[in-house]
Amino acid sequence: MSELDLPQTLRGIDAAAYLWSIADDRLHWSPALPVSLASLGTVSTGAAWTERTDPEAMTTRSSAVFGSTSRDEGSGVPYELEYALRVPARDGWRLVWVEDVGHWFAGTDSKPAHARGVVRVVTGRHEADQRLAIQTRFDSLTGTLNRLRLLDVLESMLADARRYQTSCALLLIAVENIGAVNEAFGDTTPDDLIAGVAKRLRSRMRVGDALGRFSTTIFGLALTNCSLPELSIAARRFMDAVHEEPIETAAGPVGVRVTGAGIVGPRHASSQVEMVARVSETLAEIRRKKRGSFLAFAPSQAREDRRRRYVQLAEELIAALNARRLELAFQPVVEAKTGALRWYEALARITGEDGETRAISGHIEAAEKLGLVHLLDRRVLDLTIAALKEHPGRAIALNVSADTTTDEEWRERLIEALKANPDIGSRLLVEITETAAPGDLAEAKDFVEALRGFGVRLAIDDFGAGQTSFRTLRALGVDLVKIDGNFISDIARSTEDQAFVRAIVGLAREIGFSTVAEKVEDEKTATLLREMGVDYLQGDHFGGAKPLTGQNGAPV
Template sequence: MPASGPDAAEILRSIGDAAYHWQLDTDVLSWTGNAAALLGVDAAEIVSGAAYARRVAVEGGQSRVDAIARSSQRDGGEGVAYQVQYAFKCGDEAIWVEDTGRWFAGPDGRPHHAHGLIRRIDERHEAERRLTQLAKFDPLTGELNRPYLNEVLAATVEEVVRFRESCGFLLISIDHLGRLNEAYGFDVTEEVIAQVAKRIRARLRGKDHLGRFSGNKFGAVLTRCTPDELAVAAERLLAGVRDEPIVTAAGPVAVTVTIGGVTAPRHARSVAEVVSRALDALHGARTKRYGSFAAYRPNIERDAMRRESVRATDEIVSALNDRRIALAFEPVVETAGREVAFYECLMRVYRPDGAIAHANEIIPIAEQVGLVRMVDYRVLELVVAELASEPVLKASVNVSPASTVDPDWWTCLAGLLRTNSGVAERLIIEITETAAIQDIDDARGFVTRVKDLGCRIAIDDFGAGHTSFRNLRKLGVDIVKIDGAFVQNIVKSADDRAFVHTLIDLTRRLGLKTVAEWVQDEQAAAVLAGFGCDYLQGALIGLANIDRPWVRTSANTACG
C-alpha cells in the first residue's frame, strides 16, 4: 500500500492558509485547526459568522458578508465565487486577510452556505498601500500629487455646481525658489518645500485639500468657500509662511509665497478653467508684489486676446499643414550704383480666402504660442529651395531668438546646406540686435557656427538695443542693418543724423558692411551716401513682393 500523505489541514497549515465552512442558516462557522493561530485569536471567538464579522474593521475593505449578501449574481448550481480583502482585528492591532471562496444557494435561491480559504497578506497589502501612496501623493511633502489633486478638484467643482454652493482654489507659489537653490543647494530647497507644505496644511481646515501642483507651487481646494472666505484663507497662509524663518540644515531661511485664487463656479466651472484662472490671478499678484494675494477678476481685453491667440494658432498650424506659407522678396541695393546686392526674404501666409498675412501679423503670436520654430523651419526650407533653383540669387532670412538655440533648427540648416551645394555662400542669416544682447556669448557662438557653415550673418535693427561697439566687435557679424526708426527721419532730425553717422563711421572702422533700413526718399539716400553707407533698403528702393524680380533681370545685374 502506498504511504499515506498529509491531510488537507496539514497542507493548509504548512502554506499558511486556513479553510472554513459557513452555514448561513445557522451561522455556524467551522475552521481547519490552524485558523485561530493564523488570525491571532482564540478559537471560541470565531465560531459564528456574526462573531467573526465583529472583528472585521469597518473601514478596512469589503468583508465576506458584504461579498455574499450584496452579491448581484445568482447561483446556477456551481456556486458563486468571491474574493475580498479586509482588516481583521486581533487585540489592539489589525492584520490584513485575503478571503477567497464560493457560496451556494438554498432552495429559495438565497445564499445557504459558503466555504473558502483565508490567507494573511500583510506584506502584500503594505506594498500595495505604498504603490497607492506613490500614485496619489507627492513623496516629498506627503500631500496630493497633481493628477490626484485635479481629481479632487474636479469632484469638488462638480459637487458645488450640482448643489449650488461655492468652493475656492488657491495656487500658492514659493517665491524665488531658484535663488534659494543657487544659494543653498537642492537639499535645502527641498527642506523649504516640505516645511512650507506643513505650514500651509496646518492653516487649512480639515475638510480642505492640499496638493503639490508643480516644483514650487501648491494647490489648495477650499470646500464650501465664498469669495470673502477665499481672501481670508489666503491672507492666513501668507502670514503663516512669512512670519517665521524656516529652519534648515543650512540655517534659518526667510521664505514668502505669492497666491492667486479663484472661486467656483462663479468664475470657473471646470478644472481647466479653475487652474487657468488661478494662474492668471497668481501672475497678477506677482506683477503687483511678491508675497501678496490676488483673486481672479474677469478681464474682457485679456479674454479677447486669448481667443485671438487660439484663432491665430489654428491659422498658423493650418498654414503649415496646407503649405500656404510663401516668401516675399525685398531688394537691398548698393548705395552707389543701386544694383541689387541681395533680397531679404520675408514670410507671407496665404489665408484660405486668398488674403495675404504679413510676417508682423504672424510672428509675434507664433513666438507667444511656441510655434515660431516650426515657422522658421518652413521659411528656411523655402529660402534654400529658392537659392538652389536660382544660381543668380543672393538672399537673407530672419531667424527668431528661439531658433538660434534650437538644435533641430541647426540640424535642418546644416542638412539643407549639405544637400544643396553652392547655396551657403549666397545665404545671409539675420538675427535681431535685441536677441543678440540677451546673451552675447550665446550670440557669438551662433555667429561662429553660421559662418563655419559658409554663410554670412547680419545683425538686424541695430541701434534699437543699444549694443556697445565692443560687443559688436566681439560678435563677429558681417553686416549691420541700421534700425529704420533712426533712418526714416534722418533728413529732418539732427539727432538721428548724428546717431546714424556715428554708427556708420564706427561700423566701417570695424570692417563691416552697413544697410540702412526704411529709406523713404532720395534726400535720405543722399545723406546716407555721404555718410558712406554701403546698402539701402526701404520704400525708395522697392517694397517686398511675392514675384521673383531677378527672373526679369539679367544675370549680371540681378544680385550683384
C-alpha cells in the same frame, strides 16, 4: 506525473481553503496552514472570523454573503473581497491583508447555507498598491495633492457650489525666489524651501479645503464656501504664513517671497478648466505688475477680447501648419566691427489664404497661451534642418519657445537630425528666450551639453527681459547673449538704455560671452553699439528677413 498535493500547493501561495457551515456557524480549514495564517487555525466560527477582521474594513465575508442580492441557481454565488485581519503579535496585534474568494450555496429555503473559498495573504501587493495610489495622487516632495488630484477636488467643489448655490475659490501661491536660492545655496535648498512653504500653507487651511502642488514653484488651494471678499482674506492669511519668518533649510534659515492670485466660482468661471485658465492669467498679470502681492480675478472686456483673439490666431496657425503654409524667412546677423555676415536668424512666416505673407509674433503668443506652441516649434525645427542641409555654407539660429525647452519629441527630433547630418551641428545656433530658460538648472545643463556634443551653440534671447543672472548663464555654458530689442530701439535717445547695455557688454566681456544687439534700425544706433563694444548686430538696417538663397551673404 505526481499526484496533486492540495495542502502543499496552498501553502506555497500563502493560502488556505475553508468551508463555512452557516447553520451552526462552524468554520473548517484545510490541513497544514501556511505560517502566515497559522494563528487563524483556531478561529473556528464565522463570528470569530468577523471579530478578527479589521473594524475599518469596507466589507466583510458575512456582509458579502448575507448582503448579496444574487440568487443561487445551483452553481453557487461568487464573492471576492480584500480586507485586513488582526493576527497576534508580540506587542498586541498586527494587520495581515488577505484576498477572500469563494462561493456561497443556498439551502432549501434559498438562503445561504454554506460557503467555500480560499483566503490568500496579499499584504505585499496591498502595500505596493497603496504606495502607487499615493504616488498617483500626491506630490512626493511636499505630501500635498498633485495637480490632477487637486483639479478633481476643485471640480467637485464647483459642482457642489452650483448645486447648493454657494461659492468656491482657487488660490494660486507662487514662490518667487527659488532661482536665487538655488544659485546661493545649491540644488537641495530649493526642495527644503518648497516643502517648508507647503507646511506653512497647510497650517492655515480650514477643514474641507485642499492643497496641491500646481507646478514646480506654484501651489494651488481649492477653498470651499469662499466668496470674493473671503478670498482676499484667505490669500492674506496664507501669504502671511509664508512671509512671517524665514524657513529652516539644510543651509540655514531662508526668507521666502510669494505672489498670489485667485478666482471665485461659479461666479467668475463656470468650469474647472475656465477657473484654471483665468486664475493663471491673473497670476501672470500680478507677477508682471507687483510680485509679492495678491490679485483676484475680475471680469474684463479687454481680457475677453484678447482671449477670443488668441483663439482666432491659434486657429489660423493650425490651419497654416496643416496646409503647409508656414515658411521661414532669414534675417542676417553681422559682425559689428566689419559688417561681415556671420549667421541668419530663422523667423517663421505664414502665407494666408489670400496669398499674403506675414510675421507670426501674435500667433506665437496665442499658441503659447493655448498650449499649442510645440506644434509650431516642431515644424520650424524641420524647416531649419532642411535649410541647413540645402545651404551647406550658411549658419542659422533657431528660436525655442518656453514649452519647447522641455518637449521630449522636439529634443529627439533635433538629436536624430544632428546624428544623421554631422555637418550641420557647427552651423546651428539655438536661441532660448531668457524668460523661457528652464528653471531646473541640472536639466538645462544636460540639454545644453547634449547639443554641444554636436557642435551646436547656445544663445539666450531677449536678455534683460527676465531675471536670469550671469552666474546662471555661465553655469549653462552660454555662447552668446542677445540683448532685448526694447533696450536697443530707442538707445540713441535713452541714457538709461545706454547705461544698461554698457553694463551687459562689460559683464559679458569679463565672463567670456559674445553679445548681439537686435532691432538695429539705423546707422546712428549701429555706431553707438559698436562704440559700446557689442560684438554682433541685427536689424532692418542690415537687411530684413527674406528667403534664403545662395547669393545673399558669404559663408560663415
